[in-house]
Amino acid sequence: MATLQKLPYVSSCSTASSYGVHSDKGDMFPAGLRVLVVDDDFTCLRIVEQMLRRCSYLATTCSQATAALNLLREKKGCFDLVLSDVHMPDMDGFKLLELVGLEMDLPVIMMSADGRTSAVMRGIKHGACDYLIKPIREEELKNIWQHVVRKKWNETKEQENSSSLDESDRHRRGTDDVEYASSANEGSEGILKAQKKRRDVKEEDDGEFDNDDPSASKKPRVVWSVELHQQFVSAVNQLGIEKAVPKRILELMNVPGLTRENVASHLQKFRLYLKRLSGVSQQQIGLPNSFCGHIEQNPKLGPLERFDFQALAASGQIPPQTLVALHAELLGQPAGNVVLPAIHQQFLLQGSRQGQESVRGDVGVAYGQPLIKCPSNISKQFTQESPEDVNSNFKTWSSNSLGSIGPSSNLTGLASQNGNTLMGVMQNQQQLQRMLQEQQHKQSVVQESTPSINVQPSCLVVPAQPPSFQVVNRPSISQSCSFPGAEAIFSSADVTTPQPNNSIFAVGQMLGVNHKTAKILDGYSVAGPVSPSVSSCSGIAENNALRRVQNSAPEFNASRQVPVLFRDMNDCQGSYSEKSSHVLDHGTLRNIGFVGKEACIPSRFAVDEVEAPISCNGSTYRENGKKVKQEPNLDFIESVNMSNPMMQYFSPNDVMSVFSE
Amino acid sequence: MLGLESYRLVADMNRLLALLFHQGVLDEQFLQLQQLQDESSPNFVSEVVNIYFNESEKLLRNLRTLLMDREQWEYKRVGVHLNQLIGSSSSIGANRIRNVCVALRAASEQNNRLGCLRALDVLEHEYCYLKNKLHEFFHIEQQRVLAAGIRYPNPMQQQQQ
Numbered sequence: 001m002a003t004l005q006k007l008p009y010v011s012s013c014s015t016a017s018s019y020g021v022h023s024d025k026g027d028m029f030p031a032g033l034r035v036l037v038v039d040d041d042f043t044c045l046r047i048v049e050q051m052l053r054r055c056s057y058l059a060t061t062c063s064q065a066t067a068a069l070n071l072l073r074e075k076k077g078c079f080d081l082v083l084s085d086v087h088m089p090d091m092d093g094f095k096l097l098e099l100v101g102l103e104m105d106l107p108v109i110m111m112s113a114d115g116r117t118s119a120v121m122r123g124i125k126h127g128a129c130d131y132l133i134k135p136i137r138e139e140e141l142k143n144i145w146q147h148v149v150r151k152k153w154n155e156t157k158e159q160e161n162s163s164s165l166d167e168s169d170r171h172r173r174g175t176d177d178v179e180y181a182s183s184a185n186e187g188s189e190g191i192l193k194a195q196k197k198r199r200d201v202k203e204e205d206d207g208e209f210d211n212d213d214p215s216a217s218k219k220p221r222v223v224w225s226v227e228l229h230q231q232f233v234s235a236v237n238q239l240g241i242e243k244a245v246p247k248r249i250l251e252l253m254n255v256p257g258l259t260r261e262n263v264a265s266h267l268q269k270f271r272l273y274l275k276r277l278s279g280v281s282q283q284q285i286g287l288p289n290s291f292c293g294h295i296e297q298n299p300k301l302g303p304l305e306r307f308d309f310q311a312l313a314a315s316g317q318i319p320p321q322t323l324v325a326l327h328a329e330l331l332g333q334p335a336g337n338v339v340l341p342a343i344h345q346q347f348l349l350q351g352s353r354q355g356q357e358s359v360r361g362d363v364g365v366a367y368g369q370p371l372i373k374c375p376s377n378i379s380k381q382f383t384q385e386s387p388e389d390v391n392s393n394f395k396t397w398s399s400n401s402l403g404s405i406g407p408s409s410n411l412t413g414l415a416s417q418n419g420n421t422l423m424g425v426m427q428n429q430q431q432l433q434r435m436l437q438e439q440q441h442k443q444s445v446v447q448e449s450t451p452s453i454n455v456q457p458s459c460l461v462v463p464a465q466p467p468s469f470q471v472v473n474r475p476s477i478s479q480s481c482s483f484p485g486a487e488a489i490f491s492s493a494d495v496t497t498p499q500p501n502n503s504i505f506a507v508g509q510m511l512g513v514n515h516k517t518a519k520i521l522d523g524y525s526v527a528g529p530v531s532p533s534v535s536s537c538s539g540i541a542e543n544n545a546l547r548r549v550q551n552s553a554p555e556f557n558a559s560r561q562v563p564v565l566f567r568d569m570n571d572c573q574g575s576y577s578e579k580s581s582h583v584l585d586h587g588t589l590r591n592i593g594f595v596g597k598e599a600c601i602p603s604r605f606a607v608d609e610v611e612a613p614i615s616c617n618g619s620t621y622r623e624n625g626k627k628v629k630q631e632p633n634l635d636f637i638e639s640v641n642m643s644n645p646m647m648q649y650f651s652p653n654d655v656m657s658v659f660s661e
Numbered sequence: 662m663l664g665l666e667s668y669r670l671v672a673d674m675n676r677l678l679a680l681l682f683h684q685g686v687l688d689e690q691f692l693q694l695q696q697l698q699d700e701s702s703p704n705f706v707s708e709v710v711n712i713y714f715n716e717s718e719k720l721l722r723n724l725r726t727l728l729m730d731r732e733q734w735e736y737k738r739v740g741v742h743l744n745q746l747i748g749s750s751s752s753i754g755a756n757r758i759r760n761v762c763v764a765l766r767a768a769s770e771q772n773n774r775l776g777c778l779r780a781l782d783v784l785e786h787e788y789c790y791l792k793n794k795l796h797e798f799f800h801i802e803q804q805r806v807l808a809a810g811i812r813y814p815n816p817m818q819q820q821q822q
Contacts (some may be wrong), residue, residue, distance in 0.1 A: 040745065041752075042715075042716055043748075043749035044749055047694065047753070050709075086744075112744065113744050113748030114744055134749075134751050134752055135693075135753075137690075
């Protein structure tokens with residue numbers, strides 16, 4: 001636990017400390033900046049060296065690019081900045097710039113007598129942080145320390161920004177941030193077309209550059225597909241989050257077409273996630289307000305078209321899950337169907353992967369481009385929402401997928417994971433599978449599960465979620481028998497079960513019927529896509545739904561009041577935390593990396609849950625409106641304590657899956 | 662008397678420098694160079710200028726061979742050489758050489774061989790002119806140092822101020 005929580009901080013702290021090293025020197029700061037000057041022109045070399053010396057920088061000169069590169073490789077961390085000429089006989093300055101950026105991640109300033117726009121543009125495109133035109137003036141060199149600080153400052157600043165949860169901040173980022181805006185555009189354009197295409201892309205390779213989207217034609221973007229991200233996380237875990245350097249990660253990933261910049265930016269976001277995860281408890285206090293605002297926005301979305309939704313989702317205003325639900329709602333069955341195939345593929349292809357991944361895949365399918373930006377979105381959403389719920393969903397997902405899919409691919413890894421929790425679950429899983437296949441699971445399960453109300457927590461954690469889920473539902477039903485909504489849900493479940501593929505939709509509809517089950521609906525809609533692919537998948541979907549049901553069930557039981565939900569949630573969370581601790585033992589080190597992934601996915605789920613009401617039927621939304629808002633808040637509050645355990649818990653699974661792969 | 666001699670030499674240096682500036686042979690970058698000279702590197706300017714002449718001589722030779730010997734020029738290599746010459750020339754403030762280099766580069770990019778050769782001739786002439794003048798300049802300075810018996814860290818700078 002402690003390691004997980006601390007590590008993210010450590011990473012951020014390290015950057016801060018390094019920055020602090022300079023700042024501690026106070027007035028002396030720029031002095032002692034270690035600069036490597038590379039130029040085949042000895043005249044310039046000598047002059048620049050002298051200038052740097054006069055600025056009290058520590059200048060090292062090198063007349064050959066290859067020698068400079070070797071020097072940089074041998075003495076990693078011995079230089080803060082590289083000044084390089086553009087034209088050099090043994091190696092193009094841009095090549096050096098690229099390599100330095102790739103391996104050392106140092107700020108590189110290019111200098112050349114060629115001040116033509118095209119040449120300067122080349123330097124910018126290659127990632128030079130500055131382009132000095134000869135003759136170099138001392139005044140210019142006096143200022144180069146800013147690039148060192150800026151580079152580090154940007155890293156820390158980004159983390160700080162992302163960590164701030166102000167609603168206004170979220171909105172601002174959604175609209176102002178270039179990245180997000182672009183992703184939104186891509187998402188809007190890409191989702192429609194990319195759904196089908198994306199499948200192909202993923203089958204072919206690990207994402208890499210996504211050329212599907214017209215908007216992406218200007219500049220190739222890296223789609224961080226599930227596979228790619230998994231590779232990334234495994235690489236990070238292998239290196240250790242602290243020692244993970246883009247260059248090394250890139251080497252470990254060994255994905256053609258992937259550049260250090262891509263990895264670096266992804267790593268940055270990944271670290272942000274980790275930090276978020278660890279800091280969720282602190283941040284969540286402020287979440288309720290933003291969350292409410294979030295929900296309120298959703299109604300407006302209703303009239304909007306798919307494009308807008310996607311854009312919003314891409315910009316982080318709408319969670320991916322919501323989008324899926326929206327699609328289902330707006331488009332009706334067809335949309336759901338469209339989404340489902342993609343999910344199926346995900347599961348089939350990545351069956352070995354865990355629930356989170358499957359979730360990702362789903363999101364990716366629905367979103368298209370947004371996948372790339374998922375990390376950012378996820379982080380935002382995650383902070384806002386309660387990770388716990390999401391995690392629990394994941395858990396269920398993974399367990400289900402393991403049970404059903406596991407046999408084919410990653411059963412061993414999953415088994416090990418599940419081992420602790422699933423001991424008794426196996427039976428449940430079998431039952432679940434049966435149930436799924438038969439699609440009568442709910443009825444039977446209900447009977448079986450009804451007895452134990454307390455089972456809910458375990459159910460959530462345990463792989464045999466279907467049973468637990470059902471159990472949960474049953475309790476709620478039994479308790480809330482009086483509630484029409486609950487009954488409707490059940491009936492719907494029964495109806496839906498017969499047809500796995502349609503079950504999701506049916507469930508979603510059913511959920512929609514129950515305004516209180518708004519959350520459930522969301523969960524269903526999300527899960528729905530998955531279920532069609534495989535019987536086991538359907539089971540997963542059901543599990544998710546079940547989870548939702550559980551959450552909702554408490555509401556029903558507790559006179560539909562939010563407080564009740566909190567109780568239930570807490571219980572569930574508590575169970576999660578316990579299990580998570582077990583899981584943690586298996587792989588703490590890798591948990592960190594995985595946590596990030598899972599956290600992201602969970603967040604989405606959570607978002608969906610919260611916003612799901614909106615995505616659900618309009619009528620449902622209206623009814624649920626107030627309740628939904630309340631629930632989210634409560635969840636958040638509760639989640640504050642629980643979030644950490646959940647994260648850990650999930651992480652092990654991810655790790656396991658990675659290894660198996 | 663010694664001080665007077667030194668003063669006269671400094672005046673000569675200034676006159677020469679003023680001439681070069683007036684002719685556009687040198688620009689203020691040369692003054693920058695002089696300001697870089699300090700106790701830690703008392704001969705910095707002459708050191709750099711020597712490096713420059715050695716390097717640019719090689720470059721000029723290469724340019725000559727590239728432009729003369731080849732029926733089909735390697736414009737790219739010419740451009741690389743010229744770029745370096747432009748860079749170093751501008752760094753020491755050899756303004757006219759730099760301007761000629763730019764003209765030469767433009768001619769080579771326009772595939773104007775005649776213009777290239779003409780520009781190269783001018784370049785070599787400018788090179789020799791600057792070399793002679795700077796040689797004279799440093800010779801005077803050396804005399805001044807000897808006459809003064811002491812070395813001011815940066816005599817030119819003092820006079821500038």
